[in-house]
Structure formats: C-alpha cells, structure tokens
Amino acid sequence: MTLRRTTVLAASGLMMLGACADPSMTGTSPTAAPAAGMSRTQQGALAGAAVGALYGATRDSDNNNQGRDAARGAILGAAAGAIAGNILDRQAAALEQSISNPNVQIVNHGSYLQVILPEGILFATDSAAVSGPAQSDLYAVARNLNQYPNSRVEVIGHTDSTGTAAYNQDLSQRRAQSVAGILAAAGVASNRLVAVGRGQTQPIASNDSVQGRAQNRRVEIIIRPT
Numbered sequence: 001m002t003l004r005r006t007t008v009l010a011a012s013g014l015m016m017l018g019a020c021a022d023p024s025m026t027g028t029s030p031t032a033a034p035a036a037g038m039s040r041t042q043q044g045a046l047a048g049a050a051v052g053a054l055y056g057a058t059r060d061s062d063n064n065n066q067g068r069d070a071a072r073g074a075i076l077g078a079a080a081g082a083i084a085g086n087i088l089d090r091q092a093a094a095l096e097q098s099i100s101n102p103n104v105q106i107v108n109h110g111s112y113l114q115v116i117l118p119e120g121i122l123f124a125t126d127s128a129a130v131s132g133p134a135q136s137d138l139y140a141v142a143r144n145l146n147q148y149p150n151s152r153v154e155v156i157g158h159t160d161s162t163g164t165a166a167y168n169q170d171l172s173q174r175r176a177q178s179v180a181g182i183l184a185a186a187g188v189a190s191n192r193l194v195a196v197g198r199g200q201t202q203p204i205a206s207n208d209s210v211q212g213r214a215q216n217r218r219v220e221i222i223i224r225p226t
Contacts, residue, residue: 091144098143098144099140100140111224112222117137117179117220118214118217122175128175128178129178130182139182142187143186145183150226151223152223153183153192153224154220155180155222156219156220157172157179157198158218159217160200160212168199171199172197172198176219177195200216204216
C-alpha cells in the first residue's frame with residue numbers, strides 16, 4: 001500500500017469520525033465557522049490523519065511495512081487531531097459567551113485561537129494602563145485559560161506607524177506586558193505566558209487612513225494547544 005493511498009483511506013475514514021462530532025459545534029459563530037462545512041473536529045482529524053500517515057511511514061526503518069505503519073499513524077493522528085479540534089471549538093464558544101465587549105474578536109484558526117483586542121477598549125492614547133472595563137474581559141479570558149490549561153499563551157502588542165519605530169516598539173511591548181500581567185494576576189500560570197511587542201511591523205490594515213491605523217493598534221492573545 002502506498003503512502004498516498006494510505007493517506008486517502010485515512011481521510012475517507014473522517015466521515016466516521018465526523019459522525020461522532022458534536023453537531024452543536026459546527027459553525028456557531030462567524031469567527032469560528034468551519035471551512036467547507038466541516039467542524040474544527042473534522043478538520044483536525046483530517047490534518048492529523050495526513051500528518052500521522054507521513055510520520056508513520058517515515059518511522060519504518062526497513063520499509064517492509066510502510067503502508068501498515070502509515071495507516072497506524074493516520075489513525076492515531078486523526079484521533080489526536082479530532083480531539084484538539086473539538087477542544088478549540090469548545091474553548092472558542094466559551095470565550096464568546098464570557099466576553100462582554102462586542103468589539104473583541106475571537107478567531108478559531110483550527111490549530112490555535114486568536115483573541116484580538118482593539119486599542120480603544122484597552123488603553124488611552126500613548127498609555128499602557130489597561131482600562132477598568134477591559135480588565136473585566138481579560139479576567140474572563142483568564143478564567144477560560146484556566147479552564148483549558150493545556151496551552152501556551154502569547155500576548156502580542158501592535159501599534160500603527162505614527163511616531164518613531166523605537167517608540168512604537170517600546171509602547172507595544174509595555175502594552176503586551178500589561179495585558180499578560182493581568183492574566184497572571186487572574187491566576188494564569190506565568191510559565192504559560194509570553195509577552196511580545198511587535199511595534200508597527202505587522203499591520204493588518206493601511207496606515208494611510210484613520211480607520212486603518214485604529215485597526216493596527218491592538219493586542220492579540222494567541223492560544224496554542226500543547
């Protein structure tokens with residue numbers, strides 16, 4: 001059996017895994033909507049099957065049972081991927097229910113979650129002190145992280161291009177540290193947290209307009225399962 005055929009067979013088995021998926025987790029919100037009608041559980045299983053098949057085949061030392069090893073790897077990978085995808089589905093849904101500010105975006109990328117907090121709800125201009133209302137939402141994020149402890153958390157600060165690059169780098173770092181500090185104060189283990197400033201280097205919109213600059217001034221919380 002060739003590696004390609006094994007991977008295709010493993011992917012075909014995804015339909016059986018899909019039958020076990022929680023139907024309530026299929027596209028409950030625009031930010032977590034599954035691609036091509038598939039839940040994150042199913043997408044995770046498919047990706048895990050492909051990676052597992054490749055890993056299983058390459059682990060065979062004499063190539064005598066490459067097809068069998070690929071099949072075993074695909075099965076194990078699909079199961080692990082399905083579990084990870086289902087957990088992210090549930091964590092994203094819980095976050096959406098617990099965060100009160102509608103301007104906070106929660107994006108499920110399939111392998112990690114991204115929480116996007118605009119500057120306007122976090123900080124005053126040129127300040128790294130988190131506002132009172134925003135602290136409530138950050139405590140909600142912290143409770144969620146403690147409910148789902150098997151992840152590492154990257155807090156990333158971003159600015160627009162107004163001012164010098166050095167100033168923006170420093171401001172973004174201080175803002176990331178402020179947000180990470182609140183998560184830690186709310187009980188998230190410090191060894192799970194990393195705070196990074198990106199300054200003006202990673203815009204998501206044009207800095208030539210007021211609206212674009214406002215989008216670029218943000219803090220992102222990236223939640224990666226471990």
